[in-house]
Amino acid sequence: MHKSAKELKKKIKIKYIGENGLDAGGLLRDFFYQISKEIVNPNYLFFKYTNDKSYELNINPISGLNEPNHLKYFKFIGRIMGLALLHNQFLSVNFSYIFYKKLLSRNLSFKDLIFLDPELYKNLNWLKYI
Structure with missing residues (x-):
């Protein structure tokens, strides 16, 4: 160091x-x-998996x-x-994709939620059009 x-x-x-x-x-x-x-x-405990179905950290x-x-x-x-x-x-x-995006100082968007929690993204998208 x-x-x-x-x-x-x-x-x-x-x-x-x-x-x-x-x-x-x-x-x-x-x-x-x-x-x-x-x-x-x-x-x-420095990293955790993005969700239960992914090995991305x-x-x-x-x-x-x-x-x-x-x-x-x-x-x-x-x-x-x-x-x-x-x-x-x-x-x-x-x-994860999100990790690299933040590492590169890129802004996150709602569409990036699909990489963290596809189910939540799908449900929120559905609510958006009700």
């Missing part, structure tokens, strides 16, 4: 404690895979109740996402 942007742009070399070997890319991929599993670990609005320093963790998660993009790595995390 204390590294500058210039330092973060340097090549990342991963070495696991107690394991000998060179990182030919596999260790870096494994590092991002392992950290992405921890990012969405349900025990931390949104920020959990009550994450601050479980962890008072939750904003620092979200900043860390953002840095990890940036590092993954910068180093062409994959995070095995399924964030």
Whole structure:
């Protein structure tokens, strides 16, 4: 967290404690895979599924109740996402369309509700035309 942007742009070399070997890319991929599993670990309550029928994640609005320093963790998660993009790595995390839209500072509209709760969207649309 204390590294500058210039330092973060340097090549990342991963070495696991107690394991000998060179990182030919596999260790870096494994590092991002392992950290992405921890990012969405349900025990931390940072993210929640958008609805019961989806595996897409949104920020959990009550994450601050479980962890008072939750904003620092979200900043860390953002840095990890940036590092993954910068180093062409994959995070095995399924964030929702809404999450990405907010990440890009795009305005949400009523039509976006379909991505959070399709049933609610359908019912509210039906009420609109009564």
